[in-house]
Amino acid sequence: MLEHLKDQPADKILSLAAAYKADPREQKIDLGVGVYKNAKGVTPVMRAVKEAEARILAEQQTKAYTGLAGDPAFADAMVDLVLGGTVERDRIAALATPGGTGACRQGFELARLAKPDVRVWHSAPTWPNHLSILKFMGVEAKPYRYFDEETALVDFEGMMEYLQGVAQGDVVLLHGCCHNPTGANLTSEQIDRVTALLTEKGAMPMIDIAYQGFGDGLEADAAATRAIASRVPECLIAASCSKNFGIYRERTGLLMAISAEAGQTKTTQDNMNFLNRQTYSFPPDHGARVVATILNDPELRADWEAELEEVRTGMLALREQLAAELARLTNTDRYAFIARHRGMFSRLGVSPEMVERLREDHAIYMVGDSRMNIAGLNAETVPVLARAIVEAEKAG
Secondary structure (H helix, E strand, O other): OHHHOOOOOOOHHHHHHHHHHHOOOOOOEEOOOOOOOOOOOOOOOOHHHHHHHHHHHHHOOOOOOOOOOOOHHHHHHHHHHHHOOOOOHHHEEEEEEEHHHHHHHHHHHHHHHHOOOOEEEEEEOOOHHHHHHHHHHOOEEEEEEOEEOOOOEEOHHHHHHHHOOOOOOOEEEEEOOOOOOOOOOOOHHHHHHHHHHHHHHOOEEEEEEOOOOOOOOHHHHHHHHHHHHOOOOOEEEEEEOOOOOOOHHHOEEEEEEEOOOHHHHHHHHHHHHHHHHHHOOOOOOHHHHHHHHHHOOHHHHHHHHHHHHHHHHHHHHHHHHHHHHHHHHHOOOOOOHHHHOOOOEEEOOOOHHHHHHHHHHHOEEOOOOOEEEHHHOOOOHHHHHHHHHHHHHHHO
């Protein structure tokens, strides 16, 4: 039977990482894989994570299963972190998942369980795994205009025009902050208009918030999610702990489903538990327990927030440095958007051919659509990248 299997297309980002690793050039820069790295090129274990793990190791008495929905302390802590009390807790069902990817998958599954012919609208572009999962599930995916390649900012009027086609019962996928792959975010006024439109259309927003704390701070990064979730009758939220807690390999995420009325929450929760049971039974617990330990301990939480702020401001400094260096070299402000974008990613808005020249001539690796991971830079490599961009432009 297995001989009937077909080769699957290679993952472009993972293939890029393999090519970078095989490149023998010493002065090479990896801006491809979306993982945070410090100035030394290391993804560090955060101080609060180390301390929480030490406490868990010393105190934990069992490795028995958690419930199907995971540890309630983790769910409560994450609901508070993301929503901050803006939605009544008795309207929120929550499900621990293997990472934010698992939360997205279970969110799509829940929507399909509720409406087998559900359509999911997504920004163009969006995180490639969104589209890959929807395609594999056989769920219809509808793009809406989002990014203006000329200005490298949100094409909001184009977005609103596309969303006029949304129908009742559709799901509209939004990024909570630090849009991946563009780094371009909606303003609070634009969020208000999108929320009003979705409410009018009877569509349900699904928010993927994977980078809370990486943009403008924990509270500011949650503002869009809170504004939407508090104003619509129903909402799905997929939250990831991989980035802001630095626990990528622990696969820690949470799916939240907000029902219109508290009386619906139990049925929603039962269906979410059912999905976990059918997929992998009980969710992983270690990362979730680490997160709950940190968020429920004032001292650990304060240290985590301080280190996360260092990460955030460090990336902002790199953005400002790169924008300033490109302005100096080009004598224009056409790359000023880099400083305005937020999170780990920005799209340069250059051609795939120029991306290839950067790789071949300068050993600079970024995704073919010109998405670059700002966290792959440091103060020494920013001028190198800026010069390479200018030289590649001239060569083109």
